[in-house]
Structure formats: C-alpha cells, structure tokens
Amino acid sequence: MPTATAAQRRDEARLAYNAFVAACPTRQLLDTLSDKWVCLILSALVDGPRRHSDLARTIAGVSQKMLTQTLRRLERDGLVTRTVTPSVPVRVEYELTALGNDLAPVLGAIKLWAEAHMDEVFAARDAYDAT
Amino acid sequence: MPTATAAQRRDEARLAYNAFVAACPTRQLLDTLSDKWVCLILSALVDGPRRHSDLARTIAGVSQKMLTQTLRRLERDGLVTRTVTPSVPVRVEYELTALGNDLAPVLGAIKLWAEAHMDEVFAARDAYDAT
DNA sequence: CCGGATCCCGTGCGATACTG
DNA sequence: CAGTATCGCACGGGATCCGG
Numbered sequence: 001m002p003t004a005t006a007a008q009r010r011d012e013a014r015l016a017y018n019a020f021v022a023a024c025p026t027r028q029l030l031d032t033l034s035d036k037w038v039c040l041i042l043s044a045l046v047d048g049p050r051r052h053s054d055l056a057r058t059i060a061g062v063s064q065k066m067l068t069q070t071l072r073r074l075e076r077d078g079l080v081t082r083t084v085t086p087s088v089p090v091r092v093e094y095e096l097t098a099l100g101n102d103l104a105p106v107l108g109a110i111k112l113w114a115e116a117h118m119d120e121v122f123a124a125r126d127a128y129d130a131t
Numbered sequence: 132m133p134t135a136t137a138a139q140r141r142d143e144a145r146l147a148y149n150a151f152v153a154a155c156p157t158r159q160l161l162d163t164l165s166d167k168w169v170c171l172i173l174s175a176l177v178d179g180p181r182r183h184s185d186l187a188r189t190i191a192g193v194s195q196k197m198l199t200q201t202l203r204r205l206e207r208d209g210l211v212t213r214t215v216t217p218s219v220p221v222r223v224e225y226e227l228t229a230l231g232n233d234l235a236p237v238l239g240a241i242k243l244w245a246e247a248h249m250d251e252v253f254a255a256r257d258a259y260d261a262t
Numbered sequence: 263c264c265g266g267a268t269c270c271c272g273t274g275c276g277a278t279a280c281t282g
Numbered sequence: 283c284a285g286t287a288t289c290g291c292a293c294g295g296g297a298t299c300c301g302g
C-alpha cells in the first residue's frame with residue numbers, strides 16, 4: 001500500500017498517542033497547552049504579529065516574567081516565532097507559526113466559551129452555594 | 132440573600148465579558164477551564180456517566196485528591212452532576228450536564244490537537260534545542 | 263472496599279529590582 | 283523596551299489516614 005489516506009494516518013496518530021496514558025508525552029503537551037496564559041497569548045496573536053510590550057498591555061495582569069517564560073515555551077514548541085530587530089530601542093515581535101495558527105482557534109474557543117457561558121456558570125454556583 | 136448577589140452579578144454582565152481584562156470574572160473561569168484534569172475528566176465523561184474509581188482508572192496518573200477536587204469544582208460550576216447511590220459499597224456517579232456537554236468537545240479538541248500534532252512539536256523542540 | 267478528608271512538602275508564580 | 287535575577291509565599295498535588 002503506497003499511500004495511506006489522511007483519515008488513516010489520523011487514526012494511527014490517535015492510537016499512538018493517548019493523553020489518558022500517564023506516560024504518554026501528549027500528557028505533558030496537554031498540560032502546557034492547558035494554561036490560561038497560553039490561551040490568552042495565542043488569542044492575542046491571531047490578528048497578526050505583536051510586540052512584547054504590546055502583548056503585556058493587551059493581556060492585562062500578566063507578569064512580565066510569565067509573559068517571557070510562556071513565549072519562550074511557545075517558541076520552543078514551534079507555535080510562535082520571535083523576531084528581533086536590532087534598532088534602538090530593540091524591537092521584538094512575536095508571530096504565530098503555521099502550527100500556532102492551527103492551534104490558536106482551538107484555544108480561542110475556550111476563551112469564547114468562558115465569555116459566552118459566564119452567566120450560566122454563575123447561576124450554577126449560586127444554586128450550589130445556596131444548598 | 133442570594134437574589135441580591137445574582138442581581139449584582141447580572142449588573143456586571145451588562146458589560147461585555149472579556150477575558151483579556153484582568154478583573155473580568157471570565158479570567159478566573161478561563162483559568163479553571165485551562166486545566167489538564169478538567170480537560171481529561173470532561174473528555175472521559177462524554178461517553179456517559181462514570182464512577183469515581185472508573186474515572187481514576189481511565190485517567191491514569193490522577194490522584195484521587197485532584198480527581199475529587201476537580202469534580203467538585205465542575206459540579207459547582209454546573210458542568211457535571213454528582214449522584215450518590217447509598218448502597219454497600221457506596222456508588223458515586225458523575226455525569227455531564229447540558230452545559231458540560233456543550234463544553235466537553237471544546238476541551239476535547241485540545242486533547243485531540245495535542246495527540247495529533249505531537250510529532251511536529253517534537254520536531255520544533257529538537258530544532259530549537261539544537262540551536 | 264469505595265470515596266473523601268487531612269497533612270505536608272516542593273514547585274512555581276508574582277513582585278521587585280537590575281542589565282544591555 | 284526586552285530580558286534576567288532573586289526571594290518569599292501561596293498553592294498544587296502526592297502520601298496517608300478516616301468514615302461507612
């Protein structure tokens with residue numbers, strides 16, 4: 001069989017990697033992706049490249065340390081590119097890679113879901129706490 | 132008085148929810164949803180109700196403390212229901228609510244993405260570390 | 263035996279201050 | 283303006299014990 005279909009390859013990948021298994025490397029990847037800063041940063045980058053300070057302003061409340069740290073992880077994992085323009089002052093721009101562009105809407109969906117269903121969650125909490 | 136609290140929160144709701152704002156309640160919700168255990172638990176519950184010990188077996192590596200803790204939060208937020216059958220031994224079943232059923236595929240998508248793109252991330256890491 | 267609560271330690275976050 | 287360094291503290295999370 002010369003070529004496998006895309007669906008077949010996807011099935012293989014699904015079998016090979018299973019995040020329910022503790023030792024599976026996807027468990028660690030899932031852990032790093034399940035991070036509010038990752039979600040917010042990728043969401044902030046969907047509209048195009050952003051500077052470091054620009055991101056810090058957009059994502060209110062992020063400490064400078066976490067921003068840099070998270071961006072580094074994302075860069076290492078091939079989700080964003082880091083471009084330094086040696087001007088004065090230095091200009092550092094972050095941009096989504098193709099892979100990052102693929103992931104961004106997936107994480108963005110969580111952000112949107114949270115914003116859309118906040119009221120229902122509040123109602124559930126009130127009901128729960130009243131009990 | 133619960134209605135006062137609910138009314139108060141409804142007032143907040145008049146403003147558009149935006150997780151980029153630090154003080155926005157969705158930021159906290161986003162933070163709790165951005166959790167690997169939440170992702171795995173909801174993914175494990177999509178096929179129907181599951182017992183506590185059953186979940187612990189499916190989600191390898193989760194301590195029962197984290198399992199219980201996370202399930203409580205999910206219950207409070209109206210994402211799962213907890214049903215205790217007072218038999219011997221006690222039988223505790225967790226099931227997705229309508230709200231949980233709405234969220235589950237969103238979080239499940241992250242798990243699937245991680246499993247599907249693990250190889251690309253590995254390649255990116257190798258390239259990054261080689262530099 | 264199942265499900266939950268408690269204790270306790272290490273990680274990791276945030277605040278602050280400093281360098282290029 | 284971007285990044286690094288240091289420290290203190292809170293919290294995540296595992297081991298262990300408890301109730302039924």
